[in-house]
Amino acid sequence: MTAPLISSTIHAGAQPLPSDGLADVMSQMGLRTTYARDEEIFGQDEETNLVYRVIDGVVRTTRLMADGRRQIGDFYFAGQVFGLECGQTRRFSAEALGDCTIEVMRRSTLESLAETDPGIEPMMMQAIARELDRAQDHVLLLGRKTACERVASLLLEVAGRNGEDEADLPMTRQDMADYLGLTIETVSRMLSQLQSKAVIRFRGLRTFEVCNSRALLRMAG
Amino acid sequence: MTAPLISSTIHAGAQPLPSDGLADVMSQMGLRTTYARDEEIFGQDEETNLVYRVIDGVVRTTRLMADGRRQIGDFYFAGQVFGLECGQTRRFSAEALGDCTIEVMRRSTLESLAETDPGIEPMMMQAIARELDRAQDHVLLLGRKTACERVASLLLEVAGRNGEDEADLPMTRQDMADYLGLTIETVSRMLSQLQSKAVIRFRGLRTFEVCNSRALLRMAG
DNA sequence: CGTTTCATTGAGTGCGATCAAGCCGTGTGG
C-alpha cells in the first residue's frame, strides 16, 4: 500500500463547479474575462505567464501545422484549469468554443503562493498529471482506433460528463474531426451509423441520447 | 520577463550520462538491475511505487487494446527517467528493447526526500513535463501527419539524439510501426522511399546516415 | 425571405492495410 505521489493538502468545501485544489486557489484570486465564440484566449508561442480556469462555456486547445492542418489537443469544461505549462512558450493556442467566461491569474502569483503553501505545488502537479493522462489516452485513440471507435470514445466522454441520459455536444463537427484525427464527413457518417444501429439518437444537431451504453462502451474499443 | 514555473534548484556537475536533476538524485540512491531483450520492467495496472532510470540500453512503454492492437507511448534512452506516474496504477507497461541496465528507486524514498529538499518536487514536475510535451507532439503526429511525415519525424528524433552523421535505430520495424500508428510494411516502404530520394541512406538494417537534413526536416512536417 | 453557416449524404479516389512471396543475416545441427 503506497501513498499517492501527489495528494492535495487542501480540501475543497461545497462548490457550485466541479473543482480541484488548484481551482479553489484561483477562485480566490482570479479575474474574470469573457470571450466570444472562436476568440483566442492565448496563442501558440506566447509566454506562459498566465493560468486559466473555465467558469462557463467550453475551451479548446489547438495546434496548427504550416499548411493549415489542425489538431485539437483537448477540450476544457466548466471548472477545469488550462494553460498551465512548464515551458516558457505555449505549445498550443486556446480558443473559446462558444461564448465563455474565464478566470485568469498570473503564474507568478501561483508560484509565490507555492513558496509559503506547500500544498500548491502538488496541486499544479496534479493539474499537469491530468493533462498527461488524457494526452496518453489521446495517443492510443489516434494511433490505433478506427474512425467508429474514435467517435464512440468521444461520445462516451461527453456523455459521461453529465450523467443524464441526454448529452450536449458543445463543439462543431469540425472540432470533433480535428480532435479525432478525421474529417467532418467521416465524423458525420459514423454518427449516422451509430444512430442507425440504435446506439445513440440525436435530438438536435448538438444533442444526443445514449440508447445503448453497453454497445457504445464496446464500440469505443 | 517571467521566471519558469519549474526550475531545478540543484545543478548537475559533469556527468557521463545526459542528466536532469531527478536523475542526479537517483544515481545516489538507486539499485541497478539488468533486463534481457523484450523483458518486462513493469506491467500495465501494476502499482506505481517504483521509479526507473535507463543506465544503458533503450526502453519502450506500450499499451495494449483487448484485441491485441499495440501502441507504443515513448522510447527512453540512457539517462532518462521513466515510470514516474501520478495515478496509483500504471497506464503503460515498460519493456527493454534490447539488453538493458536500469536503475530503480522507491517512489516513497523520493517522496520523503521531497519533504526536506524543496528542489525534488520541481524536478519530478519537470520529468512529467517532458512526458507531456512529448505526448502532445505524438498527438499531432498521429492525428495529422502522413505516413512519410511520421517516419521522417522519428528519424529526425533518433538522428538528433547523437549529433553525428550516422545514427542507430535501436528498435525493430514493428516497434517503429507501433509508435507511429502504422504497419511494418508501410514503415519499410517509407524508409525505402526516403532512401530512393537520397534523404537518408542505410548502412545496415539499423544504421542510417542523414544525407539531406534540410529535406528530412521539411518532410517531417 | 434570402443568405450564410453547418451538417448530411453520395460517388469516386487514394493512402495505408492486408495478404503473400521472397530476401537476407544469423544461428544451429549434421
Add this chain to the structure above:
DNA sequence: CCACACGGCTTGATCGCACTCAATGAAACG
C-alpha cells in the same frame, strides 16, 4: 564446412477504410 530453419525486413498485388469532391439539406440570422 554446408544445409537448413528462423526471425526480421523488403517488395509486390490487392483490398478497403477514410479522404476528397460535390450536391443537397437544415438551421441560424439578418
